[in-house]
Amino acid sequence: MSPRRRTAILRFRISNDVLLSILEYLDPPSLWRACKAFRRIYSLAMDYQSLRYKYELAVSGMKDGLVPYSTAPPVSRLQLLLSYRKGWLELAWTHEHRLQISSPAQVGSSGGFVHQIHSHGPFSTVEISELPSCRKNRPPALTRHLKFTTSVVDRVVVDLGEVLIVTAQIFSHQGQIGVQLHFRDLWSFAKHPRARALTYEFSSPISANTAIVRMTFLVCGSKLAVSLELSGGRFKHLILNWLNFDARWLDDQDIQFLDETYLLGVSTRSGSAIMSLYNVSKVASISVVREFELPETWSNTIVKFLPNSSPRSDISQSSDALFYAAPETRVFAIASAPAAISHSGYYPMNWLFLKESYFKFPSRKDGFRVSWRQWGRYCLIKEIDVPPSAIRGPCVVGTKVFYVENALAQSSRSPTTSSRSTRLRVIDFSPFAEPDEFPRGWTFVGPRASLFPTESRRSIPFSSVDGLPVEGLDATEDNVILFLESRQGHQSVNVLTFGTPIQGNGISRTRR
Numbered sequence: 304m305s306p307r308r309r310t311a312i313l314r315f316r317i318s319n320d321v322l323l324s325i326l327e328y329l330d331p332p333s334l335w336r337a338c339k340a341f342r343r344i345y346s347l348a349m350d351y352q353s354l355r356y357k358y359e360l361a362v363s364g365m366k367d368g369l370v371p372y373s374t375a376p377p378v379s380r381l382q383l384l385l386s387y388r389k390g391w392l393e394l395a396w397t398h399e400h401r402l403q404i405s406s407p408a409q410v411g412s413s414g415g416f417v418h419q420i421h422s423h424g425p426f427s428t429v430e431i432s433e434l435p436s437c438r439k440n441r442p443p444a445l446t447r448h449l450k451f452t453t454s455v456v457d458r459v460v461v462d463l464g465e466v467l468i469v470t471a472q473i474f475s476h477q478g479q480i481g482v483q484l485h486f487r488d489l490w491s492f493a494k495h496p497r498a499r500a501l502t503y504e505f506s507s508p509i510s511a512n513t514a515i516v517r518m519t520f521l522v523c524g525s526k527l528a529v530s531l532e533l534s535g536g537r538f539k540h541l542i543l544n545w546l547n548f549d550a551r552w553l554d555d556q557d558i559q560f561l562d563e564t565y566l567l568g569v570s571t572r573s574g575s576a577i578m579s580l581y582n583v584s585k586v587a588s589i590s591v592v593r594e595f596e597l598p599e600t601w602s603n604t605i606v607k608f609l610p611n612s613s614p615r616s617d618i619s620q621s622s623d624a625l626f627y628a629a630p631e632t633r634v635f636a637i638a639s640a641p642a643a644i645s646h647s648g649y650y651p652m653n654w655l656f657l658k659e660s661y662f663k664f665p666s667r668k669d670g671f672r673v674s675w676r677q678w679g680r681y682c683l684i685k686e687i688d689v690p691p692s693a694i695r696g697p698c699v700v701g702t703k704v705f706y707v708e709n710a711l712a713q714s715s716r717s718p719t720t721s722s723r724s725t726r727l728r729v730i731d732f733s734p735f736a737e738p739d740e741f742p743r744g745w746t747f748v749g750p751r752a753s754l755f756p757t758e759s760r761r762s763i764p765f766s767s768v769d770g771l772p773v774e775g776l777d778a779t780e781d782n783v784i785l786f787l788e789s790r791q792g793h794q795s796v797n798v799l800t801f802g803t804p805i806q807g808n809g810i811s812r813t814r815r
Contacts, residue, residue, distance in 0.1 A: 323347060326354055331361035335735050356381040363388045364632040364702045364733050366617070368438070368624040380625050383437060387802035391703065394727055394761040396783070396799040400435060400443045404794045412777045412784050413520075414461030417796055427456040429470065436781040437802030438624045451492045453485070460520035464619045467495055469520060469527065469545075475511040482507065482518075482529060486545055497525075499548050507531065507539060508552065521610065523560035524619075526583060530558065536605075536642075542566070542586055549586040555579070559608035561662055562615055565592070569606045569637070576601040578637075580662060596675040598684075598747075601639045601653070609636035611659065612779060613701035628701030628780055632734050634754065635659040636699050640691055652687040653746070654697065656704070656732065656754055683754055684747035685730070698778040704730040705778045707763075707785070724762040725773060727783065731757045767797055 317325075326334060326344065334357045338345040348354040356377045360367060363384065390397060402417060404410055409420040416431045433446040458471045470485045482505055486498035494501040509515075514534040521528040529541040540553040555568030566581045576597035582590050597606065613628035614620040620627045640652045661681055669677070687694065689708055696706030708726045732754045741748070742758050763773075768787055774794075775786035781802065787795040 319347065323351065323354075329357070331357045331366070332734075334358055335361035352381055353377040356384065359384050359388065360626060362733065362735050363626075364629050364735075365626045366620075366629045368620070368626050369622050370625050375625055383802060383804075384626060387437060390801040390803075391729070392731070392759065394729060394759060396801050397437075397803050398435065398443065398800040399767060400798040400800065402432065402796040402798070404796060406789050406792050406794055408794070409458065410786060410794060410796065411459075411775075413459075414463040414522075415779055416461045416463075417784065417798070418459050418461060420456050420459060422455065426452060426454060428452050429456055429459055429468075431459075431461060431468070434779060434782050434784070434798060435800045436624070436779075437800070437804045438626060438781060439621065440623075440625075440804060442804050443800075449490070449492075453492070458518050458520065460522060461489060462522040463489070463621065464614075465495075465497075465522065465524070466490065467522065468492070469522070471518065471520070471529070473515060473518065476506060478511050479506045480509040480511055480513065480515065480531075481505060482541075484527075484529070484543075484545075498545055503543070503545070503548055505541060505550065507541070509533065509539060521558070521560055523615070524563040526560060526563055526566075526586070528558055528560070528566075540568075542583055542589065544586045551586055551589050553581075553589075556605070557607050559610055560615075561659065565662065567608065567662065569597070569608070571602065574602055575599075576604070576606055576639075593669065593671055593673060595673045595678055597639075598675055598679070603642060604639040605642050607638050607640075609638055609654070609697055609699050609704075611635070611699040611701070612777075624780075629734075631660060632702050632732075633659040634699060634702050634704070634732050635662065636697070636704060638697070652691055652694070654685045654687065654704075655682055656685070656730075656756075657682045657749075658753060679747070680749040680751040681753070682747065682749045683745055683752050683756065685744055685756075686746045688744070695773045695776040696778075698776055700778050700780055702732040702734065703778075704732075705776065705783060707773045707776050709772045724765065725768055726760050727763050728758070728760040731759070733757070767799070769795065771795070 329337065338348050338358060348358045359381060404419050411418055415434050418431045421428045428450060430450045432448045435441055435443045435446055453470065455472050456470045457473050460469050466489045468487050468489045472483045474481050474483065484503045485501055486495045487493060488495050515531055516534060517532040519530045525544055525546045527543045527545045531539045538556055540555060540558050541550055542553060543550045553568055555570045558566055558568045560566050564582060564584045566583045568579045568581060570577055578595040578597055579591050580593040582592050611633050613633060614630050616630050635657055637655045638652060693709045694706055698705045706728050708728060710725050736755055736757055742756060771787045771790060773785050774788045777784040781800055783799040785797045
């Protein structure tokens with residue numbers, strides 16, 4: 304080859320039609336990255352509704368649902384997604400639905416339902432009310448309400464993905480505390496077809512003289528966790544495979560499922576706070592895969608997981624949702640609060656956040672014991688400088704964290720607190736957000752943390768809470784649920800729904 308000969312570089316411009324055909328194959332995150340790299344691709348994505356919809360899915364941390372485009376075309380989905388995203392960013396709900404529940408009653412929410420239990424001596428009534436959802440085209444008028452009469456029930460949990468409702472009754476037998484569970488189909492209240500039997504009873508290693516402060520449930524596919532908080536700050540957790548009734552007890556301070564195979568537990572050992580990663584694929588032989596050291600300052604604190612209520616996988620998402628929170632963007636959160644109350648009446652809480660996907664690769668080359676210095680590089684910690692008695696929540700949904708700050712009559716740190724109204728706050732970790740600066744109040748930012756928070760707040764109108772304190776808080780992909788303080792024999796539950804339902808020919812309104 305002649306030394307004077309030069310390599311020729313030929314450039315060809317791809318037509319818009321060909322480029323559009325290529326871009327249609329990209330998933331939302333890949334399209335977003337292409338738009339950031341090439342201005343021409345960004346211009347095309349903004350001009351074509353199907354691409355714009357994918358782009359906005361990425362920005363919102365969402366995925367497209369299974370509803371066919373013949374039922375809801377991209378232009379309708381885009382319209383709904385933009386309204387939905389704007390509403391959450393501005394904390395501007397589009398509808399309020401109030402439930403008035405007669406006291407006394409056990410009231411809670413799970414699986415997209417508000418449930419209430421009324422005791423009538425030898426039997427109980429269980430009422431469940433479906434929460435509205437613009438993503439499922441289910442306004443309040445089309446939500447489902449069911450009422451069942453059954454034996455005595457103390458607690459209930461709903462899992463819509465498994466079409467499962469579990470009821471529980473606490474009893475005393477031969478000096479020990481026992482719990483009876485019933486596994487039922489959500490719609491018929493008959494035995495669940497996948498459960499080994501309708502009823503499962505277990506006797507706990509807890510004396511009948513011990514007071515049970517609280518009983519809670521976690522459902523993750525075939526796994527169920529029954530957690531008992533006992534007087535004196537002790538905890539017992541029963542891990543149960545409800546398909547074959549294999550079971551085992553854990554004594555950790557708190558637990559949380561990552562999926563059907565892995566579970567996290569937190570405990571204090573030799574003066575150090577430790578988070579353990581368990582393999583629970585075979586409940587009868589649970590093993591510890593890895594241990595993570597928590598910050599040294601958390602050693603003498605109460606540590607609690609903050610469960611994320613969004614779908615854990617693409618398989619577990621609802622089949623009638625137009626879009627849903629992308630499972631790979633889920634945020635993991637854990638809270639720490641001092642066990643002893645200071646004399647000043649004030650002590651800060653700390654909330655730790657990182658991507659949940661960090662724990663989903665236990666085969667990585669980390670050792671069995673992972674130091675905080677090693678894995679803390681991926682974490683963020685926020686200090687909450689408000690008295691814990693004023694905070695309700697937080698609740699984690701996908702990439703968002705919600706909490707309520709009640710107005711206090713008096714505060715030693717903030718004398719003007721009484722003039723403030725109750726506030727709803729959100730921390731958003733959307734994966735492709737581009738904020739200008741890091742917000743204040745974050746006391747630790749790991750050098751490899753890939754989360755960037757955006758915070759907003761809104762005062763809750765007096766009419767939304769009737770001037771009452773918020774007693775409890777829950778959140779879903781479509782709603783914030785405020786459980787208000789009981790007054791005059793009733794408790795109010797106010798459901799704040801986000802997003803504007805599509806009317807007309809944009810989407811079928813057939814009730815399922």
